[in-house]
Amino acid sequence: MYALVDCNNFYASCERLFQPKLANRAIVVLSNNDGCAIARSDEAKALGIEMGTPAFLMEDIINKNNVAVFSSNYTLYGDLSDRVMKTLARLVPRLEVYSIDESFLDLSDMHYTDLSKLGVDIKETVRRNIGIPVSVGIAPTKTLAKMANRYAKKKYKQLGVFYAANQQLIDEMLDYTEVGDIWGIGRQYANLLQRNGCKTAMDVTKLPEDFMRTKMTVVGQRLWNELRGVPSIEWEFEPPAKKNICTSRSFGKLTGDISILKEAASNYTAACGEKLRRQNSCAKAINVYVTTNYHKPDLPQYTGSISLEFETPTNLTGEMISYALKGLEIIYKEGYLFKKVGITVLGLIPENQIQTSMFDVKDRKKEKDVLLSMDKINRLMGKDSVRMASQGFQRRYKLRAEHLSNKYTTNINEILKVKN
DNA sequence: TCTGGGGTCCTAGGACCC
DNA sequence: TCTGGGGTCCTAGGACCC
Secondary structure, eight states: OEEEEEETTHHHHHHHHTOGGGTTSOEEEEOGGGOBEEEEOHHHHHTTOOTTOBHHHHHHHHHHHTOEEEEOOHHHHHHHHHHHHHHHHTTSSEEEEEETTEEEEEOTTOOOSOHHHHHHHHHHHHHHHTOOOEEEEEESSHHHHHHHHHHHHHHOTTTOEEEOOSHHHHHHHHHHSBGGGSTTOOHHHHHHHHHTTOOBHHHHHTSOHHHHHHHHHHHHHHHHHHHTTOOOSOOOOSOOOOSOEEEEEEEEEEEOOHHHHHHHHHHHHHHHHHHHHHTTEEEEEEEEEEEEOTTOTTSOOOEEEEEEEEEEEEOOHHHHHHHHHHHHHHHOOTTOOEEEEEEEEESOEEGGGOOOOTTOOOOHHHHHHHHHHHHHHHHHHOTTSSOOGGGOSSOTTOOOOTTOOOOTTTOGGGOOOSOO
């Protein structure tokens, strides 16, 4: 049996945790650059604010309804996520952290007479220990557990738990869930299924297996099995090492200045380097990507991208930056205003497996030691306390974040004060 | 003024090998 | 109508997730 524990409106709940006066107020959390809504409290959802709504389209609703607005504060959300996951880990033998706000719990060895009671225990423990509200769905497969979680939120809001204990309850849930709301069904597949007469998840279970296999590949076949109660998605108790790592941001302001693009590219490359070293990987290649603002069709549009292979797989920031800047110079074109630069490092392999080129003259060990010290300092003293020269100091491409809350749990200077 | 960022998996098709 | 057969590796593109 699987449980899916999902934090309710996670980012909004994190903000509310440190500002209890927001208890019944509508809260919206914005994406990077304060661009669009990525989390909403129930009250904000009730006002009709949709996921992904651009900030400038919400201004009226926000002002009229006294909505509390936040820039995203990933340091805070990441730390609270860790605390929630650690709490869950103490309650069950094994769990799979699926995303920043969700975990699958393995209940196969739990000896509860009624698993819904366990669900309530989980929910109350997290609420009590961390203060974040969660919902729990329990069912015989991952896909059904996801569905049960959603069903709990829709139909058993107060309890916040749904245990699909028998086929009758599973059927009830399958009948209720529309195809587009099934985990693994996006817009394209939802259209396909609707065109073929499926309205609900129940309808999908009645399609021929062969249809799922041929029209939706093995992904569809797995899904079909999962909906019919046959577990077909593996556990991933240990997070696998990443195969690609990407750092990209949109600019607060469009720019055609290559020196600003270079500064941004250097910084994003440095961020990729740090992530590589943290998982003890080296990259075989690096991709640089630039794009103009496609939301402005009246401006000339251009997207450029290039991949360069390293002489030797690397995670050394300086070396990576030199390739990134070389790539940027190749794809850069004058006469355009750029919105975004992205760096992806590809073909990641374990650090201890690299074969150095016979022409390699670098003292990799020494450089790496320096970088590891830099990483440590940056973690302790705050991001980018120490950096490479090409990263610049001005941050001319700075993002916008006008509604940022404190890093209450990770920075002693930003801790909550009870009284001044 | 203003529309996020970071990932994964699967398949088809081409290059290349013996 | 026929063009060998069987295999691997890589990449691009499309689908999905939070």
